[in-house]
Amino acid sequence: MYKPVVAANPIVQAVEPFSTSLGIPICNADTPHLEGTDGLFFADPGKLYLLTTRHVLFHPDNEPNELYKYREDSGQPRRKVLLLGEAAFKDRLKAIESETGGKQIIIDQFNRRLNDADEMENKEDAEMEREMVLPLLEQAKNAIESSRSSSLMSLENGRTRRSVSSATSFCPRSSVSTMGTTASLIIWAVVEIDSSMIDRFSFVGNVIDLGTSIPVDELTTSMYPRLSNPTLFNYPENRLLKFHGLSQTRRCTSLTQRPKTRDQDDDPVTMVLQNGCTSKLTIGPLNTIRSATREYFQGKAAAISKEVAVLSRTSKSKPFSKCGDSDQRYGSSCWNNHWRRRNY
Known part of the structure; x- marks a missing residue:
């Protein structure tokens, strides 16, 4: 995997899918036709891991909904993960x-x-x-x-990419967790990154490469829909947008109900962006709408989970996400005007 190159480099777009920024297309080595997007990186002493969604690596139509936990001495085959499907x-x-x-x-x-x-x-x-x-x-x-x-x-x-791969380390069963009045779908998986794929000099961490497809002025303007209320967003000089922290449900609700940014109708709005495998770089408003989804698990009664909705930026914009942007339900590749100012 490569370090993102400068915008002046003619191969900038070609290197992006193989770079260490977020938005990497990944898949189970056994099902390269079923793809998704990486989530976020995190480290444990001496090892680097990647968080993604369960169904990217364990498709519900092909795999039983069971706990997967790899142990080197267990004798079980390791689930390999490919960089590109x-x-x-x-x-x-x-x-x-x-x-x-x-x-x-x-x-x-x-x-x-x-x-x-x-x-x-x-x-x-x-x-x-x-x-x-x-x-x-x-x-x-x-x-x-x-x-x-x-x-x-x-x-x-x-x-x-088939010989230089990573492997799934841990993946709990898909389930719905209820805390108070909030029900959330649990569908995550942890992938251990092969040390031969990346080194400390090329690794840039949890950043979104804003790329070169959207001009700087257009992207910046999109992040503040009301011209009289400039955004806190500043386009990074190296186009690598750093972020940190996770927004929990209650904090996410706070951001949507009491944001400082206003749209053209003077309504409160929180703009977020993602870099997905399918949709690429997109921008949209986070809002108070929660999607109630009925989840079905084999042998169990159906459960209702609530998911955050991100709308298209305008009526003429393309959808914020599509199938293949799987990790985005975690918000791992999303950034908004307030997260930099809060320690989550």
Whole structure:
């Protein structure tokens, strides 16, 4: 796994799926077609672990709802976890090929502009055109070479991702826990990270790579829906958004009922973001709505759990999350304007 590279590096988008930031596509080695997203990292002396949701690694249609706990002396096979599933890997290669094709279109257009400049009667206009186009043409050519290198990098990672893998250490049964009037679904799993996958120099910890797909001004503006009430959000200089702490249910309720940020209708709002395997980077408002979900477990009566709802940012925005953003129900890859100011 790689350390996220600077935005000026042409292979920044290709490296992202293999970097140590959050939003990594993962899957059970036995079911590479069933994918999800990593959760958050945590450490125990000498070991690094990853938190995710149970159904990413133990699909309810294929696995019994039983406790899994690995012990080295137990003789039981260890459940291997892959960095990329089949779909995520193919999507990565497809994205690189698409990027390469797009750059070639730009190069062809730049060459036509240079040919047109050679035929201009106004020499001053021709020189200005060349001064503008030539640096951009060079950048596009460099980007093509980098994309080809990225494709080779992705293929190499595809070949090694099965041999360089992590393994599930602990996974409790899926259940609904009731505390007072609140019922929460318990569906988590712990993965031990293979030490050969990562080193202390490339590990960046619990950060969200904001990437390069959403411009800085657009993302920052999206984090405060009321222009007269600027956000506490500051775009990080290295685009790696650090966060810490977990928001428990009662604190999450407090954030949605008494936030300092206001939307265009002067209603209280808390903006959050996630980086999921399927949806990628998305932004949306956290609110007081709780989704009551009926959970069914084999051999037991159905139970009701309450889940936090995050809406689309606007009526024209894409959904905040989709299937495959599995860890996001834990809020592990979410950040809001208030968490930095509170010690959770």
